Amino acid sequence: MDDAIIIGGSFAGLAAALQLGRARRRVTVLDTGLPRNRFAGHSHGLLGHDHKRPLDILAEARQQLARYPTVQLVTARAESVSGAIDDFSILTGEGETLRARRVILSYGVADQMPEVPGFAKGWGTSIVPCPYCDGFEVAGRHWGLIWSGPPSHNHVRLYHDWTDTLTVFAHGHDIAPDIRADLARRGIPVVDGRITAIDHGEGHRTTVKLDAGAPVAVDILFAHPRNQPSARLHEALGLATVDTPSGIALQVDERRETSMPGIYAAGDLANPAMHSVTLASSQGAMAGIFAQQSMLV
Incomplete structure (x- = not known):
C-alpha cells in the first residue's frame, strides 16, 4: 500500500x-x-x-x-x-x-471552447485568459476582450496596467447601461453583435469577425470560457x-x-x-x- x-x-x-x-x-x-x-x-x-x-x-x-x-x-x-x-x-x-x-x-x-471557428485554434497563443501570464509580452498594444459577464468589468480595470488600448466585444451579452457609461468614460469602445469567426495572423495578431459590421483586428484577444x-x-x-x-x-x-x-x-x-x-x-x-x-x- x-x-x-x-x-x-x-x-x-x-x-x-x-x-x-x-x-x-x-x-x-x-x-x-x-x-x-x-x-x-x-x-x-x-x-x-x-x-x-x-x-x-x-x-x-x-x-x-x-x-x-x-x-x-x-x-x-x-x-x-x-x-x-x-x-x-x-x-x-x-x-x-x-x-x-x-x-x-x-x-x-x-x-470549454465556444463553438466559434478559430477560437480553439488560437487558445493559449493569440487567445488567452490571464494578463499575469501573458500581458507583459503584449503590453502597450491593442487588446480585445470577449465579454463574459459581470467579472469582465473588473478585467477592464485590471488591463489598464498593461495597455491603454482596449476593445470590448459584447458577443451577445446585454451590458448594463451604467457599465456601458463607465466603459465610454474610460474611452473603451464596445462592439456589439456576435462573433462568428476568429482569424489568426502573425504572432498574436487576431481578427474578430462579426455577424454585423466590419471585422475588428486586435493584437491579442482575452477570453474567459x-x-x-x-x-x-x-x-x-x-x-x-x-x-x-x-x-x-x-x-x-x-x-x-x-x-x-x-x-x-x-x-x-x-x-x-x-x-x-x-x-x-x-x-x-x-x-x-x-x-x-x-x-x-
Missing part, C-alpha cells in the same frame, strides 16, 4: 509528490499527460522558470523526481476512487487496483464544491483537505479565486505536506 496516490501529474501533482518523496513516503502519481496549459507556448510568472515552455518545465520536474526512490510516476487514468481514510482503492483504466492511505486530487480543469473538472471522481465521492464565475472548484480547508477525510486537492481543480502555475505548485506542495503530517503517529 502506498502512503499517497496523486491523481494528476501536472504542476500541483508533481509538487505534492516532491514533498512526499522528500519525506520518504511511498507515493504513486497517475497522469494522463494532458496538462491544461499544453497549448501555451510559454509559461510566465513562475520564479526560476519564467518564459519556459510549460511542457519543458514538467519534463524537468519528472526527471528531478527520479532521484526519489519512493516516488513512482505512472501514465494512467484513474477510473474510480473508493474506500476511506487509511484504506483507499483506486481503479485505473488498465484495470489495476492501487491502494493508499491518502489521496490527492490534482487532475485540474478543462476549458467556462471550465469543468477534467475528471468526475469528485462527483462519485460526493465531495463538496463551490461555485465560481467560470465553473466549480472543490471545497478544501486550510490544510487542502476536502470534505472527505484523507482526500486532499490542489491546483486549478481546488482554486476558486485564480488559476496560475505558481499557485498550483504552492497548493500542491501544501497538499503533500499536510497529507504527510496527517499520517504521523
